Structures are given as C-alpha cells and as structure tokens.
Ligand SMILES: Cc1cc2nc3c(=O)[nH]c(=O)nc-3n(C[C@H](O)[C@H](O)[C@H](O)COP(=O)(O)OP(=O)(O)OC[C@H]3O[C@@H](n4cnc5c(N)ncnc54)[C@H](O)[C@@H]3O)c2cc1C
Ligand code: SF4
Ligand code: SF4
C-alpha cells in the first residue's frame with residue numbers, strides 16, 4: 001500500500017522535494033510545510049561559538065534568533081546571547097546565495113516574522129494547504145487571526161532584503177568564481193535536455209566539491225541503486241551508476257532548476273505566490289513560536305490525512321545536532337518541536 005507523508009523543511013529542502021515530486025516516480029511526500037529561513041549554521045561552528053561563551057550545548061534548552069541576536073536559553077533559566085554579526089561567522093556559506101526566505105514552493109510556509117510573540121506567521125499557498133488549515137482550525141488544533149498590515153510590511157521587507165543582498169552575492173561570486181547553477185534558471189524543455197547525461201560525478205564536481213551542497217539528503221533519497229550515502233557531512237557514492245540515470249543530479253536543489261519552479265521573477269516578488277497570510281497559534285502544543293507546525297502535522301497524522309511526517313529531532317548523543325526522523329506516531333512529531341539551527345539531510349530518511 002502506498003504511504004503518504006508530510007514534511008517540514010527549510011526552503012532549500014522544500015525545493016529538493018519539489019524537484020523530486022516532479023521528476024521521481026512514487027515520491028511519497030504530498031504535504032510540504034516550509035519554514036522561513038534567513039540563514040543556517042554549521043553544527044561544528046555553532047558548538048564552538050557556544051563554547052567561546054562558556055556554554056555547553058547540553059545545558060541549552062532552547063535556541064532563538066531574535067532582535068538581531070542568537071540566544072542560548074539555558075536549563076537553569078538564564079540566557080546568553082551573541083550578535084548575529086558574530087554568529088554569522090558560523091553561517092553556512094551557501095546561505096548567502098539563497099534567494100528564498102519563505103519556502104515559496106510549500107503548501108504552507110511558517111515562521112515568526114510579523115506576528116506577536118507566541119504566534120506564528122503562516123502563508124497559505126495551495127488549496128491543499130488551505131484545506132488543512134480550515135480543518136485544523138475547526139478541530140481546535142490552531143486558532144488564527146489576520147496578520148496586521150505592519151506585520152506584512154516587515155515580512156516583505158525581510159524577504160526582499162534577503163533577495164537583494166543575496167542576488168548581489170550571486171553576481172559577485174559569478175564574477176570571480178563558478179556560476180551559481182540553481183540561479184541559472186531555464187525553460188523546462190531546455191532543462192531536461194541540459195541535465196540528461198549528468199550523473200553523480202557531475203553532482204560531485206558541480207555542487208559537492210565547490211561547497212554548494214546544502215545537505216538536504218535528496219541525492220540519497222532519489223538514488224534508485226541505493227549507492228549514495230552521506231559521510232562526514234558530504235554525499236558520496238560507492239558503486240557504478242547505470243547508463244541513463246541522472247536522478248541525483250535532477251533532485252539536487254543546487255544544480256540547475258527549471259524556471260517553472262524557480263524563475264528570475266522570484267527576485268522581485270518577496271513572498272512568492274500565495275492565497276492568504278495569517279497569524280496562528282496552537283494552544284495545545286509547545287513549539288518554537290506558535291507551535292503551528294507541530295499542531296498541523298499531529299492533526300494530519302491523527303486524522304489519517306498522512307501516514308507519517310519527515311521532521312527534525314535532536315540527536316541524543318550530540319546536543320542540538322539535528323536528527324532527521326520519519327515520525328509515524330504523534331508523540332514523535334511533538335518530540336521534534338523546536339528549531340535546530342543547523343543543516344540536516346532530512347530527505348534521506350525516505351531511504352531508511
Ligand atoms: C535553520 C532555520 C532558520 C530559520 N530562520 C527563521 C527566520 O529567519 N525567521 C523566521 O521567522 N523563522 C525562521 N525559522 C523558522 C522558525 O524558527 C520556526 O521553525 C517556525 O516559526 C515554526 O514555528 P512553530 O512553533 O510553528 O514550529 P514547531 O511546532 O516548534 O515545529 C518546528 C518544526 O521545525 C522542524 N525543524 C527544526 N529544525 C529544523 C531544521 N534544521 N531543518 C528542517 N526542519 C527543522 C522540526 O521538525 C519541527 O517539526 C527558521 C527555521 C530554521 C530551521
Ligand atoms: S540555503 Fe541556507 S538560507 Fe537557504 S533555505 Fe537552505 S538553510 Fe536556509
Ligand atoms: S545511480 Fe543515478 S541517482 Fe544513483 S548516484 Fe548514480 S546517477 Fe546518481
């Protein structure tokens with residue numbers, strides 16, 4: 001029996017899932033909850049940054065980015081913060097050429113920008129997303145209210161700011177180094193022709209070796225031969241690629257992307273296409289902001305709309321290290337609530 005999953009992910013992970021949905025047979029993710037994302041951090045550097053402040057990540061109960069600072073909330077109730085400027089030394093370099101703040105290819109995008117504390121901002125983009133919000137609201141899982149004009153202005157300003165700054169960085173990098181492939185958007189027919197013969201060796205030279213990998217795990221998930229794995233934070237292949245297979249190259253969000261998925265007009269539309277923007281919160285759940293992601297996934301699972309959800313929990317051994325999980329019980333979704341500010345090969349759980 002075919003199983004149907006939801007996923008929650010950063011914009012680059014959502015792009016990977018969108019590519020897989022279009023070009024991979026039997027892709028099981030039918031509901032995409034995308035997060036807002038300005039930047040992400042390297043786990044190793046994040047840990048080092050904490051240590052420089054005398055903090056052991058094992059003593060941190062919550063990580064938050066607020067008011068231009070990265071906050072470590074400690075188990076004893078105290079808080080320590082460092083400026084985002086300083087924290088950005090730990091930022092993954094790819095994030096500075098990323099043109100999507102609000103997960104524009106998701107069914108529902110969720111973040112905190114624009115809404116009051118304890119609430120989430122939600123951007124409903126598809127009919128499927130709209131239906132889920134309506135049902136979850138009627139069932140009492142979430143409550144909603146309009147996002148204020150001011151909230152929308154702040155959201156648009158941040159999204160535009162990311163695009164403007166990062167477009168400059170794309171141009172700068174392209175003038176001194178290699179093209180930023182995913183921004184070389186092309187018509188669908190041209191795209192399919194371009195990528196026909198590309199295989200893992202090309203993925204390695206075009207993405208992995210040039211430091212453009214966002215560690216989404218799509219190359220692992222898409223490989224029909226099961227010969228890709230992620231070792232030491234890098235995708236690797238063990239075996240021979242059969243002729244005609246280009247699945248990993250096509251699934252990767254940092255190779256070429258057809259313009260029906262990412263067009264150059266996305267540089268001037270701050271939030272992408274959407275139906276409605278609201279503030280929402282989930283009184284029954286504790287989450288990073290309004291707990292809306294956890295509430296929507298739990299509702300969808302309990303109601304049989306999905307059979308499971310791809311979520312990011314915390315590694316038991318290494319505190320705050322993101323751990324990708326396929327949650328098939330509501331308690332696994334609840335346990336994964338909260339933001340882990342490091343990259344995570346989420347999609348690879350589809351192979352596990
Ligand atoms: C790297 C990163 C950067 C972000 N930057 C911003 C920002 O600049 N502005 C903003 O408004 N919001 C940002 N967010 C989103 C924000 O932190 C909250 O996740 C969002 O508001 C949802 O809150 P919630 O209470 O509804 O989620 P919760 O109910 O707490 O659920 C959070 C969900 O996020 C998932 N998750 C946690 N860590 C990761 C990860 N590393 N990768 C993929 N999924 C993950 C978990 O699986 C969980 O299901 C960012 C999130 C991430 C992961
Ligand atoms: S590339 Fe970086 S900024 Fe862009 S969505 Fe991925 S983690 Fe976020
Ligand atoms: S078999 Fe196909 S998907 Fe797997 S690594 Fe080779 S080219 Fe990529």
Ligand code: SF4
Nearest residue numbers: 213214216217219252
């Ligand atoms: S190389 Fe693999 S893990 Fe890295 S961005 Fe591409 S698909 Fe994702």
